[in-house]
Amino acid sequence: MIVYDPMAPDSTQGRRSDQLVQSIDIAATMLDYAGIERPETFQGKSLRGLVTGSDEPVRDYVFTENLWSTHFGNPRIEAVQDKRWKYIRYYAEASIAGEPPVYEELYDIVSDPGELHNLIDDTTHAETLKRLKLAWKTMLTKARGTGSPKVLRYTVDSEKDYRSK
Structure with a gap:
């Protein structure tokens, strides 16, 4: 930025x-x-x-989500990262109902900035993965809250309804 x-x-x-x-x-x-x-x-x-010159951390983790699966092949994802590690979850469905991911990735973005070596199955990073999964869950809950969504869900039918008005 x-x-x-x-x-x-x-x-x-x-x-x-x-x-x-x-x-x-x-x-x-x-x-x-x-x-x-x-x-x-x-x-x-x-x-x-x-x-103004301070170098105090703003946050410990960055949370990212793409909620829209597209016809271009962009899957729905959620990710969390700190200054060294990035954990990504991919989903097959477009819903946000808490389904399990179909694919996960873990990258050491300091030693692998191109994210070429997925370390998700490397047991030497099990504690890092556990920490990032906890951060993901915490940040996901904070981002979405616990109540009902305050926006309407968009469907193909709602597009037709909108266009006809």
């Missing part, structure tokens, strides 16, 4: 950080700069400290 603050001191201009950030942090950061309190429902965190 690239952030430019023309009012930041010269000492922080052009600075790089390896902290874990996400696009959901942009809104929280803008609210912080505007002096507006971040709503409790926001999952993003302010990056203002990083922009």
Whole structure:
């Protein structure tokens, strides 16, 4: 992510950080700069400290999900990563009902940045995998919450209904 603050001191201009950030942090950061309190429902965190020179971690893990299987072959996935490891879960179905993954991957992204060597079956990384699965479950629950979805499910029939209105 690239952030430019023309009012930041010269000492922080052009600075790089390896902290874990996400696009959901942009809104929280803008609210912080505007002096507006971040709503409790926001999952993003302010990056203002990083922009102004701090190197305090924003988060320990990044959670990613693609909820849309497409005709281009993009499967539904969920993934979690820290600064060294990435754990990915692939699903055959488009539902988000908690079904088991059909395929999993584990990568050491420091020694294998191209993600060429899947270590999911390497028992020497069992503790790392266990830690990442726990982080995945925690972050998934936080991202989705425990109540009913607040958006309508989209179906082919709803597209027809929408177009006819």
